[in-house]
Amino acid sequence: MTTRIYVPRDAAALSVGANAVAESFRREAEARGLSVEIVRNGSRGMFWLEPLVEVETAQGRVGYGPVAARDVPALLDAGMLEGGAHALSLGVIEQLDWMKRQQRLTFARIGVIDPLSLSDYCARDGLKGLKKALTLTREDVVDQVLKSGLRGRGGAGFPAGIKWKTVQGATADRKYVVCNADEGDSGTFADRMVFEGDPFMLIEGMAIAAYAVGATKGFIYLRSEYPHAADVMGQAIRLAEQAGFIGPDAFGRGKAFDLELRIGAGAYICGEETSLLESLEGKRALVRAKPPLPALSGLFGKPTLINNVLTLAAIPYILAEGAQAYADYGMGRSRGTLPVQLGGNVAHGGLIELAFGISLREVIEGFGGGTASGRPIRAVQVGGPLGAYLTERELDLPMDYETLAANHAMLGHGGIVVFDDSVDMAKMARFAFHFCAKESCGKCTPCRIGAVRGEETIDKIIAGRNVEANLALVRDLCDVMTAGSLCAHGGLTPMPVMSAIERFPEDFVPAERKTAAE
Amino acid sequence: MTVHVAWDESLARELIDERTGLEGAMLPILHALQERFGYVDSRAVAIVAQALNVSRAEVFGTISFYHDFKRQPPMGGTIKLCRAEACQARGAEDLVEHLEHEHGVEIDGGYQNGVKVETAYCLGNCALGPNALHDGEIYGKLDPQSLDELFALVARKAGARQ
Numbered sequence: 001m002t003t004r005i006y007v008p009r010d011a012a013a014l015s016v017g018a019n020a021v022a023e024s025f026r027r028e029a030e031a032r033g034l035s036v037e038i039v040r041n042g043s044r045g046m047f048w049l050e051p052l053v054e055v056e057t058a059q060g061r062v063g064y065g066p067v068a069a070r071d072v073p074a075l076l077d078a079g080m081l082e083g084g085a086h087a088l089s090l091g092v093i094e095q096l097d098w099m100k101r102q103q104r105l106t107f108a109r110i111g112v113i114d115p116l117s118l119s120d121y122c123a124r125d126g127l128k129g130l131k132k133a134l135t136l137t138r139e140d141v142v143d144q145v146l147k148s149g150l151r152g153r154g155g156a157g158f159p160a161g162i163k164w165k166t167v168q169g170a171t172a173d174r175k176y177v178v179c180n181a182d183e184g185d186s187g188t189f190a191d192r193m194v195f196e197g198d199p200f201m202l203i204e205g206m207a208i209a210a211y212a213v214g215a216t217k218g219f220i221y222l223r224s225e226y227p228h229a230a231d232v233m234g235q236a237i238r239l240a241e242q243a244g245f246i247g248p249d250a251f252g253r254g255k256a257f258d259l260e261l262r263i264g265a266g267a268y269i270c271g272e273e274t275s276l277l278e279s280l281e282g283k284r285a286l287v288r289a290k291p292p293l294p295a296l297s298g299l300f301g302k303p304t305l306i307n308n309v310l311t312l313a314a315i316p317y318i319l320a321e322g323a324q325a326y327a328d329y330g331m332g333r334s335r336g337t338l339p340v341q342l343g344g345n346v347a348h349g350g351l352i353e354l355a356f357g358i359s360l361r362e363v364i365e366g367f368g369g370g371t372a373s374g375r376p377i378r379a380v381q382v383g384g385p386l387g388a389y390l391t392e393r394e395l396d397l398p399m400d401y402e403t404l405a406a407n408h409a410m411l412g413h414g415g416i417v418v419f420d421d422s423v424d425m426a427k428m429a430r431f432a433f434h435f436c437a438k439e440s441c442g443k444c445t446p447c448r449i450g451a452v453r454g455e456e457t458i459d460k461i462i463a464g465r466n467v468e469a470n471l472a473l474v475r476d477l478c479d480v481m482t483a484g485s486l487c488a489h490g491g492l493t494p495m496p497v498m499s500a501i502e503r504f505p506e507d508f509v510p511a512e513r514k515t516a517a518e
Numbered sequence: 519m520t521v522h523v524a525w526d527e528s529l530a531r532e533l534i535d536e537r538t539g540l541e542g543a544m545l546p547i548l549h550a551l552q553e554r555f556g557y558v559d560s561r562a563v564a565i566v567a568q569a570l571n572v573s574r575a576e577v578f579g580t581i582s583f584y585h586d587f588k589r590q591p592p593m594g595g596t597i598k599l600c601r602a603e604a605c606q607a608r609g610a611e612d613l614v615e616h617l618e619h620e621h622g623v624e625i626d627g628g629y630q631n632g633v634k635v636e637t638a639y640c641l642g643n644c645a646l647g648p649n650a651l652h653d654g655e656i657y658g659k660l661d662p663q664s665l666d667e668l669f670a671l672v673a674r675k676a677g678a679r680q
Contacts, residue, residue, distance in 0.1 A: 012643050015658030047645040186602030189642040217541075224586055225598075225641050227654040262542075263549060265584035268639060282544025283576070284583040300541065342645060344607035349645025372608070381603055385639075417604045417644065428603070435602075435639065 002035045003081045006054040006061070008111070010043035010196045011228045012189070017069060018051040024069040025053075028076055036081070042197020044111035045351030046098060054093060057083035063090040098348070098367060103329060105317045105337050106310065107353045110197035116235055118243055121200045127245060129316030133208045134251060141212040142168055145315065147323035149335030154180055154271070154308030155383065155412040155488070157334075157401045163305065166295040167213040170303035175215040177206050178280065178299060178306040181222040181229075182264055182271040185384025187415030190339040191309035193351055195222070195229035198313075199236035203259065205312035207246055208319055210257045213305050218246075218259040221276050224266055233261055268439035272487045273306045275441055286443045287487040308413070310339060331357035334400035344381075344417035345371045354399075361395035364418055375420040379428070379504065383412025385435055386492035388499035389428065408499065410492075425504035430458040432496040440489060447490025450481045454497065461508055471501065471508060520653055522556035522592065529554065530562050538569045544580055548587055557588040594632030594676035597668060598651040599625065601637050604644035609661075613648055616662045621669060632676025633669055 007013075007022040022038055029036040046052060052065035053075075062083035064075060071088060078086040093099060113120035121127070133141050146161030167175060179202065183191040194202055206218045222230055237259055241247045250257035267285050270276045274288035277299050298304025314336065318326045327335045334356035340363055342349045347369035354363075360380065364370070371377055379389045388409035390397070397403055404411050419428075437451035454477055461470045478494035485491040501508055523529070533550045537543045547566055551558050558581050567574040581587045599617075601610050617623040623630045626637055641649045646658040650668060657668055 011641075011656050012646055012658065015643050015646055015649060015656040047643075050646070183642060184640055186640045187604045187644045188640075189644055192642040225638060225651065227651075228656070260540075262545065264586075265545060265549070266586035267584050279545065280542045282542040282570070282580065284579050343604040343647070344644060346645065385603060415604075415644070417607055419607045423607070428606075431603070431606070439639070 002037050004037050004039055004056040005081075006039045006041045006056075008043045008051060009040035009115070009228070009232070010050075010111075010193060011226070012043055012047045013050040013052070014228065016050050016066065020069040021051045021053065021067050021072065024072040028072050032076065034076070034081065039114045041113065042110045042115050043193060043351075044093060044099070045107065045193065046096075046348070047350040048348050049090065052090075052093075055080055055083060057081075059083060060092040060094060063093040063096075064088040065090060098352075101367070102353050103337050103355050104353045105326070105329070106194070106201070106313050106339055107197075107351060108317075109201065110193055110351075113198070115197050115199055115232055116239065118200065118239055121198070125320055126200055126316075127204060129319035130204050130207050130211075130245060133211055133319045138168060138212050138214065141208065141319065144318055144323045145212070148314075148318045148326040149323075149330070149333070150311065150314055150318065150326065151334065151401065152308060153310035153314070153338075153413065154273075155185075155410070157411070160307065160311050163295055163307070164209070164212055166293065167215075167303050167305040170296050172303050174217070174302050175213055176299045176302055176304040177210045177213065177215045177218040178277070178304055179206055179218070179220040179309060179312055180271065180273060180276055180306055181220055181226075181309045182268075182276060183226075183309070183413070184223060184268040184271045185386075185413050185415050187343045187381065187417035188341050188384060188413045189343070190341050190351060190414065192226050192229050194309055194313050195226065195233050199233045200240060201313050201316055202233075202309060203236060203240045203246060205315035206259060207250060207257055208315050209305055209307065209312060211251050213303075215305065216256050216258065218257065219280055219299070220259070220261045221264060221270065221280060222261060223264045223270070230261065230263060237261060267441075268435075269441045269489055272489060275487070277304065277306070284441075286441045287489070289486060310413075329355035331355070331398065331400050332402055334402070338399065338411070338414050340399065341413075341415045342368050342418070343415065345373055345420050346418040347372050356400045357398045359396050359398050360390070360416065363399070363416060364395060368418065371418060371420045373420045373422075375422065377418055378421040378423055379419040379425060379500075381417040381419070381428075381496065382415070383410040384415050385432065386410075386488060386495055387412050387415075388495050389425065389503060390499070391503050394503075408495075410495065425500040425507040426458065426462050429497045429500040429508075430455055430462065432493055432500075433458060436489065436493040444484070444486040444490060446481045446484040447486070447493070450477055450485075450490060451493060453477060454481075454493075458497075467509065474501065520553075520556075523554060525555055525559045525561065525591075527561065527565075530559070531565060534562075534566060534569050543570060544572075544577070548581060548584075552587060556592045557590055560589065592634075594629045594634060594679075595652065595672035597633060597635045597672055598638035598641070599635055600639065600641050600647060600649045600651075601625075602640040602644075604640070605647035605649060608647040610648040613660060613662065613665055616665065617669075620662070620666070629676075631669075631673040633672045
């Protein structure tokens, strides 16, 4: 009998040697005459256990991790093919507390299936949503999305159904669906995991979107920093074309939906939707003024539905199980689940999909187990490089769009970065300006000039020169950037800066600190 | 391992012609040129402009906007070291200092022993940082020792190519 061994192909697992582990299993099994099939799955999202190897046994999928290539002979000696005990044994993966406490809707298949096996995909509800959608009218599909309460997962949290309705209602000879996979925020990796762990889900979500709004062409814009994601998605698109669920007869004879994967070129600003559209058109990625909305005049001036990976990836579930099933999760106006990405200085970092409303503390301490360094948590940045820094005392805030906004913070794409007490918040504020300057598209003055001046002014504060006056200057500058920038890049850079100044004022009084140190 | 070839106009035209039919063909063309030659030669600008019926200024403007497109042939290998917040929280800046002191490498500067180190902002492996990307492979949980090994590997590859 052939035993199935799962060795992840997710970039997180590859970064700590998963390919060498897979190769070691292949060689050892051959030398011992064992009949094994090595499946390269996505990641379960327990990154501290990567490479996490699983074996299919009678009691379920038994996990071992973190496995190094040199551990393989001992693991096989311990009878891992039958789920045998070993120091690295984790037990049945589905029974682990970390997995059981989650509500995995979007990530239900990720880490479980072979990402490039359509039969695996279909055996676990794959294509159910698309098939359902094609039995409905286009209006009814949009209605399902509206009723689900799904909001854009890219960061802005705009109701997805309203965007869809706008594109559907626009008349044009050609419409587009664009997937924003320019996941540039530090501390986020959920999009990448979807690409590497369940690419057909995203393709299915885009096909449903195209059907609903009447688009014939789709583009996926993926950042160039994700070569492994590009590789898997490229193969998945070809397989989907062969299977016919995208291509010239996707929605019935002659009703085409073509899908193309495009790779970015290292510009953070392309995560901003209008800048992404400029980039797809082959131009410098300068942000466009809105209106006109991309929904009415987007790619090549045509009505364009542009959504984040996680928004589109949530669609198949909503169509398959119904809007209410999705809306039953969550709190307030934040419905459904959020794939939380926990990173930085944290002991157990990874992907945790949960209904909206769980507290940051529950995520960071309950799931994350505190810092990796073992030192106390001092600051937590939520929502990427444009998100606020929170103090340890604020961690009881629940994760939903409105609560965080009311506390001068934002949820963004759901990334959480943990810092221990060695962090210097003046340096982090300086970095926020530095990053803004380096990645600004340069179109509007508050962002282009403001970021540079901001960095210089923080430098003066760090050097202890006219600290009070310069802090006042930074505040003023932040007001201008918030109110006067064309897009969120310049408009939200003040969020990390001001949150650092207001919540960690002790790091901005360097005059005393400098003299004390000397 | 990526192998680049020297500038060849007919090869460049071939790469461009294969892609002019795409909607918004500029980025796919520039990527194809860079992948084959290791950079986008200034001689390609006029050819791309003509093929896409845009001005040379528009082509040059696009090349210069994106961090990925290089205008000089590579003189060795590149390590992209992540210096975004999550990797900073895990000690990325200590690695920057290590590179400066131990290898005399200035980040985003020139080549040292055939190795150039560039800043990257997020490689999407934020729970296992500090991270680096080299030649399409990702390296996680870097410390001074494993970074030295990566540096030596890239230097060796650069030496072998000459």
